[in-house]
Amino acid sequence: MTIQFNDETFRDDYSFHNSDWAIKRFPFPFHEDSYMYAVNMEQHRGGPEGSVYEKRFDVDEHYVSEMRDRAMVLADDPLRCQSLPHMTLAGWDLLELIMVSKSEDYPDLFELHRDGDTWRWVNKPLGIDDTFTFLDDTTLPYGPMEYITRQTQGDFCVLDQRDGNLWMDAGMVTTQADWSLDFDIGMNFFEWHAPVPLAHEKGIFVRALKFLLNIQQGAPARRLNWTMTVNPLLDTSPENYHKWGIQKTTLTPENIGAKQHLRVELQTFFRLPRSNGLVFPIRCYLCSFQDLMTMPKWGRRLHRVVRDLPVELATYKGFIDNRPMMLDYLSQFDDGLPTSPGVWPDLETEPPLSR
Template sequence: MTSSDARADHIAHFPFPFPHDQYRYSTNVEPAGNCTETVAGYWGENRIAIDAHYHRELAEREQILAEDPSRHQCLPHMVPAAWDAMLTLMRTLADEYPDTMTLEKRRDEWLWKNDILGIEHSFVFGDLDTLPAPPLAYICSQIQEDVVLLDQREGALWGDAGLVTFAADWSFGFDVGMSFLEIHGPVPRVHSEKIITRAHNFLMRLGPGQSYRRTNWTLNIDGKLDTSTETYPGWGKDRRTLADGPLDDVGDRLFLRTEVQHLIRLAHSGAVMFLIRTYLLSFRDVASVPEWGERLYKVLEDLPVDMAEYKGISRIREPGMRWLLTYGSVET
């Protein structure tokens, strides 16, 4: 596949997150596993998405974990849930990619094959000595999604395990052990409008094996996947350099960042698994789909100040809007 073909394919399967010209916080959940059509193509047919960035993103995850092992956390009581998550993800991969992924039960052992990475490995469920790494670390080395596991107890959900290397201005290492409501405490409007309470109650009611999805978004500079608070000194200054730099650079430096979040109740442990897959599309590529460029401009223009500040885009949305008007064929 040529670079132009890869770019066209990436645009065609980008999960553009705006169904309307205005954006406000909402639970916006829908059943998982169904294709969503867009004006450029479609997305969402699989719960786990493998694309042309597979090897590059896995290599980046490996490097991040080597430099900061705290991105992987599993409180002791969540070990069974981590095993449950690993096996669930393997089953999903084998179901969605049967030509390259297989999972077989052989007496007391499981045989896992990932032909893309050349992996063939036997393990005993629950026996850490039969894996080369803890279960979450092992399976997350083979998927592009971040994973967070929520324990349900005391009438609440708690973020007690996960592996997150591609956070958007938050820290899993800081949030681990906090309740779902505490984690979302800083988000403006969601408490006064009862959005987080409704989302929390929805997740608490998920039945075993049920899966849903939602999207979230922000803006990103230079297409960085890891914009966690731990690495802020390395990327925080990018907002200033973009805002103060030439306008014609904005189309290639400013990205729309979409997260597709899958919410799955694990059948055996009862934990709720969040899969967070990050997609990045430059403003130039967004504007190559005229309907997307128009809508992104309107969303940014209408976005309330407190929401823009929380997303960290107050300084960069105005250059993005000016670029869309000047170079993106947006009409006002």
């Protein structure tokens, strides 16, 4: 299908909205009625047609507006995109991976024409038609990582692999769940995850690192993570927390359905061929509570997950103060009926709300 790109904002008047198509394909992250950390990895080799898992780098109706928002964030704070000196080759690896994937997966939107080292890249939605020399930094307007990630939805962490660890040595991070690339750049896997509660004790990071160190070329992996965001704000950065934190206090029982968003990250992991680095795209999807409630199964399940989440996690994810109001709202959509296993909405088979 040809995607109709929304003209919308992720700040100020928050005109962001999901179409019925976007709601139906939203990556609802809960496969059962409760949640606890897990190394929930699976292969990233496609998925059901139309789902966010189908393509290597999903492009959706928010693409053009998200890229506009990214450019605004970078204009305000260039430190959101950084690459340590030894990571330039990995940046070229990433550029190649994205250009090849997008031109193969979305031939109506993106074209890549390669003649030896002379490459021509056509990005129709953003109106870009550039010719450059592969592996020659001087032929692009930005470094290779910045160039391609200004044209690709999601944050990107480019990780160096050495000493049996992964190092956050480059990244483009403008749609983050409250962490700072500028602060964390140069840290290893355990250090940048240090503030996460409970998961270290459960051995999650040791197992996850083992898995990630062994990801092979051509065999990417993926997992979901989630949090909560008031208003469809992509840039929930610590840098700007003193500006957006107050928005959490604007929820009322009347506006919570529209303002409270479930924020889901589709995290994928690709081995990079020349640098042996690992790229870790973190793609953010937002969906308002009221849109989620149009899927009866998701309504029942979200209530149960939020209700039963350990206090530490609700605190870490930043919604402990708003949890009572969220539960007042969500409980209206939980009639106590059982839910089918798995993340899919199962709209045809799940019963409508019975009250």
